[in-house]
Amino acid sequence: MHSTFVKTVSFQLFYITVGLLSAIAASSVHAQSASTPVPSSSLMRLKTGIPRLSDRVRPATTVKEWVAQMQEAENQTSVKVTGVKLEPNESGLDIVLETANGTLQVDASQFTTEGNALVATIANTVLALHAGNEFQADNPTADIATVTVAQVDATRIQVRVVGKAALPTSDVTLRTGEFAYSLNPDAEADEEVVVTGDRPGSRYAVPNAATATRTDTPLRDIPQSIQVIPRQVIEDQQVIELPEAVRNVSGVTRTYGYAGSTDNYTIRGLTSDFKLRNGFREEGFYGYTDPSVIERIEVLKGPASVLYGQFEPGGVVNYITKQPLSEPYYAGQFRVGSFDYYRPSFDLSGPLTPDKKLLYRLNAAYENSGSFRDFVNKELFVVAPVLSFKIGEATNLTLEYERVDLERTFDRGFPPLRESFQLPISRNLGEPSDRYDFTSNKVNLVLDHRFNDNLRIRSAFSTQLFDSLRSNVQARTFLLEPDGRTLRRRFTLFDESTDYYSLQTDLIGKFNTGSVAHQVLFGVDWSKRDSSYLAQRAEFRSIDIFNPVYGFPTPKTFNTVFGNDQTSNSVGIYLQDQVTLLPNLKLLVGGRVDLVDFDSKDFTDDDEPTRSKRSYTAFSPRFGLVYQPIAPISLYASYSRSFKPNAFAFTADGSLIEPERGTQYEVGIKGEAFNGKLSATLAYYDITKTNVATTDPNNIDFSIATGEVTSRGIELDITGEILPGWNVIASFAHNDAYVSKDNSESLGNRLVNAPRQSASLWTTYQLQSGPLQGLGIGAGIYFVGDRDATLPNTVEIPSYVRADATIFYRRDKYRVSLNFQNISNTRYYDSQGFLLYPGAPLSVYGSISFQF
Known part of the structure; x- marks a missing residue:
């Protein structure tokens, strides 16, 4: 701490x-x-300005006395x-x-x-x-x-x-x-x-980040909006799921992922199923990341394709994990809370050898919890060891592993129906026997070598292995029977697995051409994704949503509705130059070429397997300029493009949808106050994305292309320290995201889970002196405007304001806190993309942590 x-x-x-x-x-x-x-004599001298007679030094009469006085003076001063x-x-x-x-x-x-x-x-x-x-x-x-x-x-x-x-x-x-x-x-x-x-405590403001440039660059020098959520915010808010922390960033709305556990986001009105983890692409549809292993979260707004390839133009979230420390560090925490929530965790780090060339870090957490939702429970185990080996003075090798085991009730929330808002938020339209089992193994190996102060190479390999199995009852269609209360259901068995491999190599060099300084990044990355899933279904009893009856037997026979085996291979080559034209004028220019191959095989019980192969080539450029008229102010403008294949978006007839392309223009101003302790970013953006794939409302297992969508808006983010002990992180966003070209009734409709307005404010204050030094309080408020649940727009998710609070005591190596979420017991809903998920009512969580 x-x-x-x-x-x-x-x-x-x-x-x-x-x-x-x-x-x-x-x-x-x-x-x-x-x-x-x-000393009292010194105080007297300072008060009067005249030394006492007994304090005066007698002159030396011999060399020996002179040397002794000199040594005494040195010892005193x-x-x-x-x-x-x-x-x-x-x-x-x-x-x-x-x-x-x-x-x-x-x-x-x-x-x-x-x-x-x-x-x-x-x-x-x-x-x-x-x-x-x-x-x-x-x-x-x-x-x-x-x-x-x-x-x-x-x-x-x-x-x-x-x-x-x-x-x-x-x-x-x-x-x-x-x-x-x-x-x-x-x-x-x-x-x-x-x-x-x-x-x-510590500052909320973080001056540098690597996500936007793949180099450690001051945020004020980046011609794009990027926000960083430091570990201190995660701790102060006692974040249980990482999307709760990302609520603090403007223009970002949580999208509940698969089974209600994974972490996906809608950024600037555009939803992405992928994230980054230490700069590596990570599955968002299946993947789960626990807060215990995360050091900070970096959110890059706008296209990231120039460095990372296939991403949405709205932005990307990058999770930065904890790394080994050279000095012993031992920390533990225990949390309890509402709905039978229990969670112990620990964080250990230090050297394994006397010369400190081999370092380790070990994070582990166990969670067992219920839910405000009927018969929903969760059991989670996470372990994440990291080893760092200093091969030489200029070479370091880091090996990182993470294992996640998750067992929970498969909860699909509510269908997008107006009647869903009339139901108790605890109502479950599935069955008590619905289960979801998920396992992930992630391995990262990073080799970092410096040839000299101006030339560095970094090569990294990542493996991510995901396996999941679910058996659950869910709505067969989005429509109720004519009686307005009976929902048809079916039983589904889904067996899914994804293996993802990637390799990155970056060469970073610094040099001057005359008075102009350059930092050049040249990189190559390769990735391979193998995925397969098998869906089996059977008819199941309907349910009265207003008077449900549960406990019907599980079907014994199933039909294979569809299955799919897919392989994708991608190669990206990118070049970037960060140019310092003048001390207050900086240029960022870069481009990337992506080469992507897809191979897909689909099958059902009744049909012969059908195979589809596709290849894509795309170029994604980026240009940006930063001008700093005075030291605390940065004015910037940028242009960038994105590329994202619709690799896993099929129409109902089995054909692949063409890739999406995005274009963004962004201008903004970044400022600092209080000697850089408080920072702010104000940005305006305009994004156009073509050939967008969205869920087919007539068949949720497939997609349709809506043509073109547009997203434009204004964002404001403020973070940092206002006064000693007073921290704040705040945001505001106005977004207009809609279908701008389409041949269907969706033309002009707002995009799913894209509120026009959203805002957040979280602030804490800790007493700095006196008998209660270390005592702190905090409060937060989160506003999300009304959103549409479907495309075409037929159901609107109401706006809401949620308030949180905390009281804590932090002293020496100990911290005790009590956090209150949704203190006004507001009834609100988040989106699962095409389903609704109710937010938790008033919840209280207590924690005690220590380090030594």
């Missing part, structure tokens, strides 16, 4: 103030919860640093300097940056370490390569923190006694970094 406490004066000024204005000093000491021991400790936490790294005599007087004006390094020079200090006169540690966090503390001359030491790709993005704090100082630059690299005091 990271702690920083903003102060606006340096330690030296505080020290002098103690003597000159004792009353103010006493108040300040109390306010900062810091006590600086000062130079503070000895006897130990250096690194304490990784959830938001960054604390560097603790232990002293034997006195308190370090740190001057924040001596904090600078040199290339990828954060540098702090401390005067009147000498190293007196047991192991020698220099301290060094490698890879303490995922984005820090080395930390060194060394003596630079007779009276000064220097702390140097070197980032792996650029300046470290995690919070780096220098701790001396009861004071702490942030080493991270809050604005320009040459500006003074403010002094911070001892404060639990």
Whole structure:
């Protein structure tokens, strides 16, 4: 857990103030919860300005006396640093300097940056370490390569923190006694970094991200809207499912995935079934990601095809996982809550060898819960070990594995009928015997090598294996019988599996052409996806939605309705150049060529297998310009295109739909305030997507092409720290997403799950001093406007406002919290794409966590 406490004066000024204005000093000491021991004689000298006679130094009369006085003076004025400790936490790294005599007087004006390094020079200090006169540690966090503390001359030491790709993005704090100082630059690299005091918590604002460029780039230099949700937000909100955290981002609406457990999103009115995980494409239809393994979430708005290939033009969500730490870190948590919710978890990390070349991290969680939905339950187990091996000074190998076992009731929510809004939100239209079993295995292997400071190669391989089996009763059609209450149902057995393999290699180089600086990315990726599913069905009893009766026997015989085996192979070649034309004028230009092959075989009980083969080639460009008239402001404009094959979208006659192409224009402004602690992005976008596949309303197992859709709107995101201890993350979006070309009745209709307006606000405040220091409160409000549940528009999902709250106590290594979700017990609904899923009523969750 990271702690920083903003102060606006340096330690030296505080020290002098103690003597000159004792009353103010006493108040300040109390306010900062810091006590600086000062001898009474020194206090007297500071108060009067005249040293006492007994304190005056007598002149030396011999060389021996002179040498002795010099040594005594040095011992009195130079503070000895006897130990250096690194304490990784959830938001960054604390560097603790232990002293034997006195308190370090740190001057924040001596904090600078040199290339990828954060540098702090401390005067009147000498190293007196047991192991020698220099301290060094490698890879303490995922984005820090080395930390060194060394003596630079007779009276000064220097702390140097070197980032792996650029300046470290995690919070780096220098701790001396009861004071702490942030080493991270809050604005320009040459500006003074403010002094911070001892404060639990961390900044909500994250200055850098890699999703938009595949390089670690300041957000203010990216000509596209990108938002980052740090671990601190996930912890403060006690997120149970990751889509709850992404609600904090403008223009993003949750789309309940398969079985009500997976995490999909509608971004800028366009729904995507795929996400990223550490930059690798990940299944969204089946895939499940647990919050315990995630360090932060990066949301890139607009097309991502130029770097990642086949994605929706609305945007993409990238989950960044936790990485090994070089210092021992042990954390555990236990949560309980409404509807029989129980969840223990732990997070362990540290070195496995004395030289710290082999590091590990292990996250694991178990969850057992019921639901507000009738006879719905869930059991989940997640384990995610990571190993990082430093092969050489410039080479690192990381192996990451994750196993997920999920068993739960298969819950399809409600059909998109007006009558569904009249039902109790607990009503289940399936059967108590409905089950869903899901297993996933994910393996990532990353090799990172630096030839020198200007040339780096990164190669990574990923394997994702998904298996699921469901047996459930669900609606046969969306229509009720003439009596207006009887829903026809059928029993379905679905056996599905997907194997996904991908390989990425990036070469990143930096060079200058005259006064123009370049950072060039050249990459190649390959992926293969093998999937198969078999659907078997049987007739089943209808249900009275207003007076249901359950417990009918499971059918014994089934018909194979359809099956499918698919293989896709993709190769992408991409090139990007980040050009610094002037210090305040930056150009981003890039392009990608995709080569995609599909092979599909379909079969049923009655028909011979039919085979379809398709090949696609597409070019996806991107251009962007950033102009910074003053340091805190960035004006940007961009143009980008997307490509997404309709590989798994079939019409009812079995034919494949042509690929989708998207085009976006975006302009915006990014700003910073309070020395970079608070950031904001205002963006306007216009997206056109052609050849869109949507669910066939007459047969939900197949798709139709609606022609062309348009999405345009305005988004505002604000995140960061307003005052010491007061954090905020807020958003607003206005979106107009509709069918702009079509030969059917859908022309002019709004897209599914695309609200015209949405907004969110989450804020926390933690007391910084006094007897209740560490006590905090937080509150959030989420507004989602009315949406359409179907295309053509026949059923509208009502708008809603949901309010959440939290109270917590964070001190030292412990945290206790109580979170309230939907405190007003609002009745609301989310979308499953073509089904409705009711939101949970008032829910309460308590947690206790610790680290050591």
